[in-house]
Amino acid sequence: MDNITDRQKYLRLLALQYPNVRAASSEIIHLQAILSLPKGTEHFMSDLHGEADAFVHILNNASGAVREKVDIVLRDSLPADERARLATLIYYPEEKLEELVAASPDRAEWYRITLSRLLEICRLCASKYTRAKVRRALPRWNGDIINELLNKNNDIYNKREYFDTVISSIIETDRAEEFIISMCNLIKRLVVDHLHIVGDIFDRGPRADIIMDMLMDHHSVDIQWGNHDVLWMGAATGSRTCIATVLSNSITYNNLDVIETGYGISLRPLALFADETYRNSDVSCFMPKMLEPAEQTGVDTARAARMHKAIAIIQFKLEGQTIQRNPSFHMDDRLLLDKIDFAKGTVTLPTGEYTLRDCDFPTIDPADPYRLTPEEHTLMAQLKNSFLRSEKLQRHIGFLYSKGGLYKCFNGNLLFHGCIPMDDKGEFLQFSFGGQQLSGKALMDWCETVAREGYYAREGTEERQFGKDFLWFLWCGRNSPSFGRDHIATFERRLIEDKSTWAEPKNPYYSFYNEDEVCVRILREFGLEGEHCHIVNGHVPVKTKDGESPIKAGGRLIVIDGGFCRAYQPTTGIAGYTLVFDSWGIHITAHEPFPGKETAIRDNKDILSTSMAFDRSENRIRICETDVGHALQQTIDDLKELLAAFRRGEIKEDNREN
Incomplete structure (x- = not known):
């Protein structure tokens, strides 16, 4: 041989x-x-928090990149209001088409003109790709015809009549509207080559499931898990602690649509248990938050509050059990139920003794406060079964695992949601897990491995149980890389009047990430070096109204959580940041609140945005x-x-x- x-x-x-x-x-x-060829355009979004309408709009307009293409092609031939109508058609072709056709006195001529304009925009968008890649993006049923039209050349005399005949035939056979919709969708696909979601798809807003459906249909996407995402991932594994927390969060923000409508999980068992157990109980501390008075229409707030109290008490018990099972989490100071003095109506925290706003907890046994009652145990078994049997939820979480991770290095940029945990000296914080001392990249890699074991390890194994518990730790554990705080003050915010107890101290990372040297060291830890390397970070909303900038450390780090979620917008003053990295450099865009899908379609109202280039290349960036x-x-x-x-x-x- x-x-x-x-x-x-x-x-x-x-x-x-x-x-x-x-x-x-x-x-x-x-x-x-x-x-x-020029590099493809990357689009970065973060902290979507279930705001499906705003997400869909920004996905459709690619943070202004689609309108930019419309203006490049038609600025000299079409007034601004008509370009706005055409851009809205591209964003929402199915919804906008009927209105525009009905308003046209000559339908056939409108089809001809609109097809011609869309083809010109398509040609511009396709010009940075190979013909083979464009062909792969074409719809199956009419792709060959669109491909022919995209390669039209008016200088070729023998084919002028051929191209005119193709357009005429499309109109005569009543296929014009289908072709218009196909070309609008093709433009959106070609404008953005790759989409990055830097964490927190879930919680707060009403329909994270719609966002997940859209992401699963996207041609090229990656996801960096946020702490709200890993919480839902834990719930999908059957972790009772994560399930209780997911439900508590959803009721807090009057956001049950995603649970019941989105994922088909019945909350009737919880409602019946709450009505029976807390019907005569004070539930004033557990009223759901309403962003607008109109949201209260049709909502039984008293019943919601009873449900919230019921699941919150179960949550506190299960969190205590999780902490007791895992001494490596170093969170014993968060065992609070056994610190309640029921006679005095107080709780003792490390900072002192505080009066409780509510001490009516009929299911808590002071002698064994973290034990579930038989009724609570039965309820959680029912809810666990519902989460495990939700086909749509399991499909979405499987997608998060297949397309996601705690961080990603891509084209010189390091993407992660929370933080790289640090100590108060600016060194990478050491964690002790599994007999190992872990920090920096090694910590992130280990955490991701354990998070995957929580979903994929065989049921009944130690790896599976620890993985499920660790997903909860990633959600809110001390200095967890996806959480980045000392603790989450859910108990204090719900039950203690003294707001000094509500603080959730941030990891020192959030002070040091303003320093260029620290950011360079983080990038080097992940194998990235060079003046055009950046950290793209989500998680902590940028308080723009207070003058805070999303650009840190002289441009080394960009925070793109600016308040996408409506619940955060009073604090931030805007409705989120997004990032576009095209062949000319990186642009960050600040968005004003979305006026709503109906308004956007009816009035051609785009999201008002301000774009700023902060790392522009002198020469066009090529795929090489x-x-x-x-x-x-x-x-x-x-x-x-x-x-x-x-x-x-x-x-x-x-x-x-x-």
């Missing part, structure tokens, strides 16, 4: 795909041409400078080596026609 090297084995395998000089050289030519480009270059180098092996006769060519 030949004594061959691993490299020679690899080249022989490569020769199975490229069996001769002609095949290998053709692929080299193709790949080298791709390297010279991206991660994909580096991988393609390695393939080119391998193919060149294969060519040389063919020509030296080390590997025999196969010139048979397939």
